[in-house]
Amino acid sequence: MFLLYNGEIIPEEDLCLTVSNRAFQYGDGFFETLLGSYGKVRFWADHLARMKEACETLRLELPEVFLSADFPDQLLNLGKQNECTSQVRFKLKVWRSGEGLYTPQTHQADWLVTAQPFSAPATTPLEVGICTSITTIPSPFSAFKGINAPVYVQASIEKQERALDDMLLLDPLGNVAELTYSNIFWVKEQTLFTPALATGCLNGIMRRNVIRWALKKNWPVKEGFFQFPVLTDADLVFSGNVTGLRALSSLEGEELSMDVELLEQLEQEFLSR
Template sequence: MLLYNGEFIPEDELRLPLTNRAFQFNDGLFETIIVADGKLRFWDDHVARMLAAAKALKLELPQAILSGELAEKLLQLAVQNNATTYGRLKLKLWRSGSGLYTPETNQADWLATKVPATPAQTTTLHIGICQTITTNYNPFSFFKGPNALLYVMAGIEKNEKGFDDMLLINRQHIVSELISSNIFWSKNDVLFTPAIDTGCVQGIVRQNILRWCHSAGIKTKEVYFDVDSLLKADAVFAGNVTGIRSIATIDNGEVTVDENFVQQVRSNLFA
């Protein structure tokens, strides 16, 4: 079952016109949300990012989203797809109507899909440094959707080179993010993560890790560092809504793994 503009429909009944602006112009955004034990994980943060993204795109969101009805319907969708224990939900929003580059309207259509999934692994990651693309900060780089092709190309390079993930840097050779995760590292009891204007996504778990560190009295810095800084760190790890994983090597060079610290962060966010 799908949830299309607030209505539950079977997947094989979905019909979208060729003029669909998500298809024609990638004119929209998406959120990936985890349902765990019958709850939408980090839901308030997803809503906040969705509202900020809609403002950046000048999208007029449907009343069902603005009124708060959406959370209940998404959980109903999870029930219908047997995905309440653990599942991955994708919420897509795009500008309605047709037109060319100049749209006919700023109203939004939306679609939610939900499939069962398994919790993310906690084994260490071996990552490469992406050579295909670089991140680029712009008014749309903080959310998911408009820059998706960057991550597609990085994913192709990952497969070609046999890594678990790829480290993305920007044009100034500053560390930015991974393909679908933010990156973090600790050094001398300080937690570092790239600043948003390196071109990285303003990740939901990124926000929660920084929030937890603040409450735990752990100093944090949002920085502009090169790859060498990661190689000298006390611990390096990746985080997104599915979980947190330590990084063991970068371009086959070993980095320190402090699983005790990573497990502390993991248990406080995903207990």
């Protein structure tokens, strides 16, 4: 596999990072998962906006190359180098350069991109449980993808142990926050609901786009703090991340309503981009 490391395409075996690397030592950075589809990096403007937000929070300097108009083409070229044809998943990791202990030596960043073929995920509805082993940890860092993610690892272990499709993460006060790898939404009488960012949920790329879609349709959008029983009264509950949307069919074994027509409308809206 080929990598894109600080702007240079190199074979994977040529990558050499020291043990003093700040991503390894302190998780001092973030990452983005992006999709390339038929010659285009999907939602690039939203990814760039979130990277700017992450850099501001972490007091990192955003690599100037990310602002270049041809940077998405550099990603797509990496996909070609790795023989990814129609669709490709990129993982862009950014971390603080230099060494040091907690106090950094610099605010400049190193970065690395991997590219692998992407196959569309399953579309069958999700059977979900409520996570009991861990809650979200709301903080200034929870809105973007940090490279230290024990919350999602522990929740995913519980998912595996319970043989479920996903786990619903609650915040420390018991409010609905997110799923292990996607945001959660629900619709009731043409009103879109989703947890507030203060619950510790990711400020997801699809989250931004679903909210825009609802506002464009003049639907009320309510971001807030909700206890999980509200999901059982919704017309449709669905998850969303950059790979797409997926309905929830049950929560802790209780069947959820599913407005199939609305789900198809949403899927058509975002799959066509």
